[in-house]
Amino acid sequence: MTLIDAPAVRADRGAGPSGHDSGVRDVVLGGRYRLGAPLGGGSEAYVNEALDLRTGTSVAVKIFRTRGGAPFDREMATHSRLRHRNIVRVIGSGGQGDGSKELPDDQDWGRNYLVMDLVEGRDLRSLLRHAPASEHQTVAWMTGIARALTYLHRRGIVHNDIKPGNILVDFAADPGGPGIAKLTDFGIAIKGRQEAPKSSSGTPHYLSPEEVRGGESTSASDIYSLGLVALECLTGTKAFPGAPLESMVARTLGEPRIPGTVRRRWSMVLHAMTDPVPAGRPSASQVVGMLRRLSW
Known part of the structure; x- marks a missing residue:
């Protein structure tokens, strides 16, 4: 089957700012990253600005929506090891059972996340x-x-x-x-x-x-x-x-x-x-x- 034959087309992964802002600000992931304003989102994950409470610096946190680890594991295996001036750097990660405050029940976020440099x-x-x-x-x-x-x-x-x-x-x-x-x-x-x-x-x-x-x-x-x-x-x-x-x-x-x-x-x-x-x-x-x- 070609993509033209497919009955549906995958949603744009880089869709604009997510509407999932309400209720997730001030959530602290891993006891370290306090979530702030949304930066964007797509079908698999949402990205929020966050404050690193240990260093006082702002970072970007990509939180995966699914409870399963496949999308997270896939990106960790590839993106986290890349070091190049023209690639956004992954500087940390976390997941299930890391001590994070539970996200609101009405949110469909998972708790696996990547921490990246915040691009200004x-x-x-x-x-x-x-x-x-x-x-x-x-x-x-x-x-x-x-x-x-x-x-x-x-x-x-x-x-x-x-x-x-x-x-x-x-x-x-x-x-x-x-x-x-x-x-x-x-x-x-x-x-x-x-x-x-x-x-x-x-x-x-x-x-x-x-x-x-x-x-x-x-x-x-x-x-x-x-x-x-x-x-x-x-x-x-x-x-x-x-x-x-x-x-x-x-x-x-x-x-x-x-x-x-x-x-x-x-x-x-x-x-x-x-x-x-x-x-x-x-x-x-x-x-x-x-x-x-x-x-x-």
Whole structure:
């Protein structure tokens, strides 16, 4: 069965701020992390800002909704060991029976959680909602994510869900500059021969053609998705708009349309990244070089 045949499409993992704020503020997880304002949420987890009572610093806490440990274990196995400038860092974790105050009964949260650095900035989706990015910003952000993908792919990891909502731009770490792009959410990442959860394939508007057809997600699939994100940065609109099913069908019928307002040098890079044939796409390290030349 291809994804087009599937009766339902997975919800956007990076959906906006959760409505689960009421009743969870001031909950202390593990006797250490006091929950504050919600930062976002999706089908598997919610992310809240929190105060680390031991250090006095603010962090981000990702709390998994399911009581079972599979999604948590999966992300722990991949994300917690990654150390790269362009990947949000996991700095702690906790789970069932760690002494946390019980979350309210009317909340469907689980108590397995990851603690991550709090990025002082915004996700790329919210930034593009107001206006397209400049070429300078796009080069800087996409180069950063391409470097993160180079790091991941060399370790046999496919992120499997590259999209604006999973890219955070840290402005505080780059005062006066475009900000440092950081990749997050490894909930459906694939490592080695590990398969992605059967119910989770990437987000519909950013899937590669081979994924839409039910094929394997590979490092080339990440490159295709990043190409769509780069095009969206430059234009301010999705390359394949419309309802999820309509968007996925369009992916199988042709390449994304690159408007004439996009410079030819950019068009060449975007065409290469979104080649319909996975083998025709550049590697992540090659993308870094291509983007670097665009800034000359």
